[in-house]
Amino acid sequence: MTRRARYRCAVCDRPLKxxxxxxxxxxxxxxLxxxxxxxxxxxxxxxxxxxxxxxxxPVPTDADCISSAYGVVVAxxxxxxxxxxxxxxxxxxEETTALATASVLGLAIVIRNNFEASSIDDLVAAVQACAAEDAAEAA
Structure with missing residues (x-):
């Protein structure tokens, strides 16, 4: 009488049903x-x-990027x-909002990493002055 082969799971070695x-x-x-x-x-x-x-x-090509928010960054x-x-x-x-948010945050990171603290205060003052000028022109 020959014995029937028993199969076992290749990972946990449990008998297979x-x-x-x-x-x-x-x-x-x-x-398995x-x-x-x-x-x-x-x-x-x-x-x-x-x-x-x-x-x-797949790695996106320029053509793929142009149809998304990343296309703006590439351009x-x-x-x-x-x-x-x-x-x-x-x-x-929605993509415009996400891109604007990411752009502003990215620009802030670049500025913080590349300028001294006193220079950052000067940049903040310049941005605030530009905002005041724009508000005055709009009024």
């Missing part, structure tokens, strides 16, 4: 159990499998004023 487990998605031939415990054996095996390679997100870095204006025209109000 009648379906002989779930096959590896990397097609390495490993069989379907136990509900966390982390799942399929997830653990994915990092161990020599055949499994997760898909990497500004390249000193392309027409590109900046065209990209702003294509943004939704």
């Amino acid at each position: 009648s379906g002989r487990g779930r096959p590896c998605i990397g097609d390495c031939g490993a069989r 159990c379907r136990t509900p415990r966390l982390p799942h054996c399929t997830d653990v095996h994915a990092s161990q499998c020599p055949n499994y390679k997760p898909e990497e997100p 500004a870095i390249r000193d392309d004023i027409d590109g900046v204006m065209a990209a702003f025209n294509d943004l939704t109000p």
